[in-house]
Amino acid sequence: MGDYILLAVGAILVNNILLIQYLGNCPFLGTSKSMDNATGMAMAVVFVLALAGIVTWIFEAVFLKPLGLEYIRTIVFIVVIAALVQFVEIFMKKSMPALYAGLGIFLPLITTNCAVMGVCLINIKEEYNFLEMLVSSLAYPAGFGLALILFAGLRERITIGRVPGPLQDVAIALVTAGFMSLSFLGFKGMI
Amino acid sequence: MAKTIVQEFTKGLWEEIPPFRLVLGLCPVLAVTKTVANGVGMGVAATFVLVCSNVLVSMLRNIIPSQVRVPCFIIIIATFVVVVELVMQAFTYPLFLQLGIFIPLIVVNCVILGRAEAFASKNPPVASIADGFGIGVGFTIALGALAGIREAFGAGTISVPFSDTVIQLFGPSFEPFTFMVEAPGAFVCLGLMLAVMNMVGK
Numbered sequence: 001m002g003d004y005i006l007l008a009v010g011a012i013l014v015n016n017i018l019l020i021q022y023l024g025n026c027p028f029l030g031t032s033k034s035m036d037n038a039t040g041m042a043m044a045v046v047f048v049l050a051l052a053g054i055v056t057w058i059f060e061a062v063f064l065k066p067l068g069l070e071y072i073r074t075i076v077f078i079v080v081i082a083a084l085v086q087f088v089e090i091f092m093k094k095s096m097p098a099l100y101a102g103l104g105i106f107l108p109l110i111t112t113n114c115a116v117m118g119v120c121l122i123n124i125k126e127e128y129n130f131l132e133m134l135v136s137s138l139a140y141p142a143g144f145g146l147a148l149i150l151f152a153g154l155r156e157r158i159t160i161g162r163v164p165g166p167l168q169d170v171a172i173a174l175v176t177a178g179f180m181s182l183s184f185l186g187f188k189g190m191i
Numbered sequence: 192m193a194k195t196i197v198q199e200f201t202k203g204l205w206e207e208i209p210p211f212r213l214v215l216g217l218c219p220v221l222a223v224t225k226t227v228a229n230g231v232g233m234g235v236a237a238t239f240v241l242v243c244s245n246v247l248v249s250m251l252r253n254i255i256p257s258q259v260r261v262p263c264f265i266i267i268i269a270t271f272v273v274v275v276e277l278v279m280q281a282f283t284y285p286l287f288l289q290l291g292i293f294i295p296l297i298v299v300n301c302v303i304l305g306r307a308e309a310f311a312s313k314n315p316p317v318a319s320i321a322d323g324f325g326i327g328v329g330f331t332i333a334l335g336a337l338a339g340i341r342e343a344f345g346a347g348t349i350s351v352p353f354s355d356t357v358i359q360l361f362g363p364s365f366e367p368f369t370f371m372v373e374a375p376g377a378f379v380c381l382g383l384m385l386a387v388m389n390m391v392g393k
Contacts, residue, residue: 020374025217026301071277074295075269082262111265114218114299121292166389167382174382182375 004135011139014190017115018147019181024115028148029173031106033159038152042145044106046138048088049116052081053137056120057130077120082111115144151180196321203325208333209302210381211388216302219293220334221377225345230338231352232286234331236279236294238324240271241303245323248311255312264307265298272297283353302330341380345372 017023024045031041056077064070089107092100110116119140123133154176163172203209210220219237224230247267248255255263276294279287287294297303306326311319335352342349347365349358370376 022218022222022374022377023296025221026215029217072273074273074276074298075266077295078265078269078298079262082265111261112299112301112304114296117299118218118292118296121295125292166386168389171382171385171389174378174385176382178375178378178380178382181378182370185373185375 004131007132007135008139009190011136012143012146013184013187016143016147016184016187017119017140018144018151019177019184021118023118024113024144027106027109027113027115028151028177029170030109032148032152032155032173035149035152035156037106038148040102041106041109042141042148044103044110045113045115045144046141047103048081048085048107048110049119049141049144050137051088052084052116052120053123053133055084056080057123057128057133060124073121073124077117078111081116081120085111115141147180147184151177154180196318199318199321200325203322203327203329204332205329207326208329209326210330210333211385215305216300216330217381218296219300220337221374221381223290223293224334224338224341224377225372226342226348226350227335227338228350228352228354229286229289230334231331232283233290233293234327234334235352236275236290237297237300237303237330238327239275240268240297241306241327241330242320242323243271243274244268244303244307245311245319246316248307249314249316249319252312260312261304261308264304264312268303268307269298302326337377337381337384340384341371341376344368345370345376 011017015021018025018028027041027045031037059076059080060073064073064076069076085107089100092103092107119137122140123136126132126136128136155173158172158176167175209215210217216237219233223233244264244267248264251263251267272295275297276287279290279294306323310322314322339349343360344367346367347359347361349360350356351358371380
């Protein structure tokens with residue numbers, strides 16, 4: 001049990017996927033201009049990544065490994081993720097219109113979100129068993145959401161302030177992300 | 192679209208240089224720029240994928256139905272990424288280990304999909320090669336420059352790409368500024384580079 005908690009804390013704070021592992025930075029900068037977008041993106045990532053982690057892990061265990069096809073893992077994973085996202089979108093539209101209205105526009109973007117693919121690959125690389133994979137597929141996106149929502153809060157404040165010309169928009173956002181990353185680096189001593 | 196092939200190439204070097212002008216594909220930019228060798232290696236791998244996928248997308252642009260074009264582009268890109276992955280594993284094994292999961296992640300690099308969608312799917316193959324090569328070279332220069340700054344300050348060295356040579360920049364009493372090679376340094380350094388680009392651009 002303790003191991004799983006350690007893994008979860010590690011994935012959320014110590015190895016935060018956005019700020020320490022540098023995955024998923026395009027949506028990090030793209031959707032953090034407003035709190036609503038950031039929340040929507042964070043929820044969409046949690047939802048899709050939990051599913052993608054399970055499905056890709058099963059694909060690896062059932063097809064790729066027994067058949068010795070690890071070298072086409074990249075193609076298989078991206079196709080699986082793209083198909084999954086499409087499927088989730090259709091399913092949500094039909095049966096959960098309220099949720100779809102909130103998350104809908106973020107779903108297509110998730111296919112090219114490297115956080116999703118990245119975590120699926122980390123799960124395989126670290127040779128996690130099913131439970132560990134489940135914990136990591138939930139904890140990493142939780143860390144993604146945490147960092148994204150905190151960052152959106154900061155960015156909303158920055159747009160009110162007076163930023164020097166050349167630093168405006170993305171440049172100041174990156175510097176801010178740097179300082180957030182610095183504070184997350186402080187969690188390193190925890191484990 | 193009266194641009195010449197040369198113009199298609201050179202726009203990638205300044206006007207549309209990723210990740211500065213097009214803020215896309217940031218993950219590899221931040222993650223692999225701890226050393227110049229890694230940064231340039233990543234840039235070359237991405238350039239190869241970019242040129243090849245641009246050619247194929249451009250040749251197939253009239254065959255692929257527009258409703259399913261994005262999945263088709265992704266499969267084309269993924270195929271070339273696997274090629275790069277296997278070639279690197281065979282010939283540049285240390286670099287392959289250093290770049291780790293960031294090689295398969297070239298698949299989801301938005302620069303490549305962005306060029307397939309915005310350029311190659313609308314233009315003939317020759318122009319697409321020029322575009323892909325220009326953007327790729329620009330991307331490599333950007334990675335090399337960021338990595339150069341980070342490595343010089345963070346470790347006091349410059350590693351020469353595709354060889355084991357490491358040049359020491361400072362004397363033995365140099366204290367490395369490790370902030371630069373850690374995660375925060377990447378963000379701050381890229382942000383400041385972007386600001387300098389904006390200043391020069393205006």
